[in-house]
Amino acid sequence: MGRHHKQEALPMTQDTPNRVDQSRDGDVFILTINNPPVNAFGPGVPEGLKAGLDAAAADDSVKAVVIIGGGRTFVAGADIKGFGLPREQAPDLRGTVAKLDAFEKPTVAAIHGTALGGGLELALGCTYRVAVKDAQLGLPEVKLGVLPGAGGTQRLPRVVGAQKALEMMLSGNPIKAPAAKELGLVDEIVDGDLLAGAVAFARAHADARPLPRVSERSVEGGSPEVFAAAREGLKKTHRGQHSPSHIVDLAEMAATKPFQEGWDAEADRFVDSLNSPQSRGLRHIFFAEREAGKIRGLSKDTPTTDIKSAGIIGAGTMGGGIAMNFLNVGIPVTIVETSQEALDRGLGVIRKNYENTAKKGRMTQDDVEKRMGLLTPTLKMEDLAGADIIIEAVFENMDVKKDIFTRLDKIAKPGAILASNTSTLDVNEIASVTGRPEQVIGLHFFSPANVMKLLEIVRADKTSDSVLATSLALAKRIKKVGVVVGVCDGFVGNRMVHRYGDEARKIVEEGARPEDVDAAMNALGLPMGPFQMSDMAGLDIGYSIRQHQAKVRGEPEPDGWLDRIVKTGRKGQKTQGGIYDYGEDRKPKPNADVQKLIEDYRAEQGTQSREISQEEITKRLAYSLVNEGAKILEEGIAQRASDIDVIYIYGYGFPAYRGGPMQYASEQGLKNVAADLEKYGQTPAPVLKQLADEGKTFSDYDREHAGA
Numbered sequence: 001m002g003r004h005h006k007q008e009a010l011p012m013t014q015d016t017p018n019r020v021d022q023s024r025d026g027d028v029f030i031l032t033i034n035n036p037p038v039n040a041f042g043p044g045v046p047e048g049l050k051a052g053l054d055a056a057a058a059d060d061s062v063k064a065v066v067i068i069g070g071g072r073t074f075v076a077g078a079d080i081k082g083f084g085l086p087r088e089q090a091p092d093l094r095g096t097v098a099k100l101d102a103f104e105k106p107t108v109a110a111i112h113g114t115a116l117g118g119g120l121e122l123a124l125g126c127t128y129r130v131a132v133k134d135a136q137l138g139l140p141e142v143k144l145g146v147l148p149g150a151g152g153t154q155r156l157p158r159v160v161g162a163q164k165a166l167e168m169m170l171s172g173n174p175i176k177a178p179a180a181k182e183l184g185l186v187d188e189i190v191d192g193d194l195l196a197g198a199v200a201f202a203r204a205h206a207d208a209r210p211l212p213r214v215s216e217r218s219v220e221g222g223s224p225e226v227f228a229a230a231r232e233g234l235k236k237t238h239r240g241q242h243s244p245s246h247i248v249d250l251a252e253m254a255a256t257k258p259f260q261e262g263w264d265a266e267a268d269r270f271v272d273s274l275n276s277p278q279s280r281g282l283r284h285i286f287f288a289e290r291e292a293g294k295i296r297g298l299s300k301d302t303p304t305t306d307i308k309s310a311g312i313i314g315a316g317t318m319g320g321g322i323a324m325n326f327l328n329v330g331i332p333v334t335i336v337e338t339s340q341e342a343l344d345r346g347l348g349v350i351r352k353n354y355e356n357t358a359k360k361g362r363m364t365q366d367d368v369e370k371r372m373g374l375l376t377p378t379l380k381m382e383d384l385a386g387a388d389i390i391i392e393a394v395f396e397n398m399d400v401k402k403d404i405f406t407r408l409d410k411i412a413k414p415g416a417i418l419a420s421n422t423s424t425l426d427v428n429e430i431a432s433v434t435g436r437p438e439q440v441i442g443l444h445f446f447s448p449a450n451v452m453k454l455l456e457i458v459r460a461d462k463t464s465d466s467v468l469a470t471s472l473a474l475a476k477r478i479k480k481v482g483v484v485v486g487v488c489d490g491f492v493g494n495r496m497v498h499r500y501g502d503e504a505r506k507i508v509e510e511g512a513r514p515e516d517v518d519a520a521m522n523a524l525g526l527p528m529g530p531f532q533m534s535d536m537a538g539l540d541i542g543y544s545i546r547q548h549q550a551k552v553r554g555e556p557e558p559d560g561w562l563d564r565i566v567k568t569g570r571k572g573q574k575t576q577g578g579i580y581d582y583g584e585d586r587k588p589k590p591n592a593d594v595q596k597l598i599e600d601y602r603a604e605q606g607t608q609s610r611e612i613s614q615e616e617i618t619k620r621l622a623y624s625l626v627n628e629g630a631k632i633l634e635e636g637i638a639q640r641a642s643d644i645d646v647i648y649i650y651g652y653g654f655p656a657y658r659g660g661p662m663q664y665a666s667e668q669g670l671k672n673v674a675a676d677l678e679k680y681g682q683t684p685a686p687v688l689k690q691l692a693d694e695g696k697t698f699s700d701y702d703r704e705h706a707g708a
């Protein structure tokens with residue numbers, strides 16, 4: 001790199017930061033983008049790139065230009081934080097890409113880390129792309145409810161063909177550099193120093209004329225059938241979402257219309273999608289997920305321990321699923337059961353799960369054996385003495401859990417984390433039977449625990465900061481989204497879902513059919529409504545929770561219509577029937593006996609059944625979640641409203657494009673939500689009422705309470 005020397009950057013206006021350094025390596029001009037942490041296309045980047053291109057154009061001794069990212073990555077996309085800005089104030093990504101496209105000398109994007117969204121579009125505006133082996137390239141815009149807005153929909157199909165471009169843009173998933181090379185998206189893989197490799201590549205192609213501009217190519221494989229199939233596929237993968245169909249339309253334009261026409265249409269559709277509630281919802285979740293890891297009272301200096309081994313008590317559905325999370329990332333697990341039979345059954349299920357994955361080609365048989373090899377089954381709890389973390393996943397019963405924790409306190413090594421997978425019980429009470437309550441925490445996994453991304457991390461009164469920080473780091477390591485919650489009945493998710501279930505049952509009592517209630521939630525975008533969900537979880541579970549709650553509150557035995565269904569022996573999918581019947585296809589079908597039972601129940605209660613509109617069902621159910629969420633916020637059980645949204649999206653199937661229940665309520669206008677709650681006989685929580693009166697949203701609440 002002897003010839004590589006820095007030149008002074010062009011002067012920027014006073015408020016535009018300098019984000020692009022100019023330098024030279026002989027006849028190759030180098031533009032280095034420096035906008036940490038991920039070189040997002042924020043203010044200063046387009047100005048710097050355009051100024052750099054002008055300088056390179058003006059200098060006859062410059063033969064080619066290399067664009068590279070400083071720090072850990074190439075450009076990871078447009079600046080999502082600036083998405084709310086009016087068009088004229090937003091960083092001019094399109095103008096920069098257009099300038100590159102029209103540039104008269106070869107340009108080379110040198111990619112490491114991630115070239116995502118606007119980053120890949122910038123690279124596609126260049127004449128060539130080179131990358132290091134572990135670089136990733138993708139157009140993830142769909143995940144933010146938008147579409148590639150700087151030529152991606154027009155250029156990617158021209159490079160990789162219609163089919164592959166649709167796949168990449170509709171999944172939003174990136175591909176690795178070697179796969180990109182196969183597709184022609186990357187021209188060369190650079191081993192060793194990226195800049196040196198890119199400069200050499202640029203020099204070797206300096207005289208290529210005419211320049212192979214992407215915009216001048218045609219799209220391969222763009223038959224009408226390909227787009228028709230893509231549209232059909234969206235009904236399954238992106239039901240209810242707008243930006244994916246824009247993407248298909250635009251890719252079709254790339255295949256059938258002149259470049260300029262598609263490029264112009266893309267700009268309009270991008271702005272439409274950007275200003276949609278769906279995009280606001282998805283962007284809200286993008287940041288919410290990252291905020292959730294920032295916990296009041298913890299800092300980067302909070303000590304954590306390295307988890308090298310785990311113990312799990314219970315090899316049932318939950319215990320087995322939890323174990324898989326650890327095995328998947330190479331952490332050895334000792335799993336305890338009370339009988340050999342239960343242990344064998346549990347291990348059999350884990351093996352079968354892995355083998356099914358292998359059958360689908362997503363893992364090799366070797367991987368299956370490797371993971372199973374990390375698992376030690378035992379009947380002796382004493383074998384957990386060496387584990388860094390022990391997670392209890394047995395039946396939801398306080399006495400049983402207390403007994404286990406009393407024994408664990410004697411067995412576990414000092415410093416081990418003692419966790420309960422309870423979904424409702426008081427973690428303080430569980431911790432109180434040990435001599436080390438600071439080591440006790442709740443880790444609430446969601447079923448199926450090897451699939452669902454949410455982990456509610458329950459901070460009990462005495463849980464130490466270090467145990468909390470270690471649990472958060474662990475969540476990340478086992479690829480979960482960890483959200484910290486406080487102790488209360490049901491924590492955040494189940495407490496809200498109980499309230500929602502109460503409302504759903506009430507709506508049926510008043511006259512709706514269970515299938516109407518589920519249909520309303522399906523229309524909102526939830527894959528399962530409350531009754532489909534209870535049938536899947538097992539109706540006996542909800543029943544036993546209601547029994548427990550009635551006991552605690554000193555109320556009589558629960559005897560509503562749903563309790564009566566359970567008493568007839570119908571417990572849901574596991575008994576082939578619950579609220580619905582299930583055939584071979586496992587699709588729910590209404591059952592005449594259940595309908596009769598509900599009608600008899602209404603008659604017995606003297607209820608005059610009435611027609612209930614879908615709008616009323618949707619509002620009552622969604623807002624019952626929101627109102628309980630507001631109480632949870634007020635009590636400090638959740639640190640932020642956005643944490644509640646993350647919980648609902650990753651644990652309960654609330655559609656991400658609605659941003660979670662709290663964001664959904666904000667979109668509806670909290671004033672309207674409060675008024676509707678009152679209209680349907682619920683009292684709005686004080687926080688909700690206050691925000692509504694002040695014309696604010698839950699995001700305003702989060703901002704005002706940040707770090708408090």
Ligand code: 3HC
Pocket residue numbers: 037038040076077078079080081093114116117118119121140141144146147148149150152287290291
């Ligand atoms: N804009 C603004 N900030 C961004 C950003 C972006 N595009 N991407 C990441 N950040 C921020 C994060 O919010 C986070 O901030 P924080 O530290 O204050 O919480 C910080 O950068 C680091 O991000 P991560 O914690 O996610 O770091 P990782 O290393 O785990 O992941 C990443 C890095 C893979 C780049 C990941 O951040 C990511 O996927 N980013 C989004 C990429 C994306 O969606 N790009 C497309 C944007 S839309 C677009 O380009 C439109 C165009 O077509 C017009």
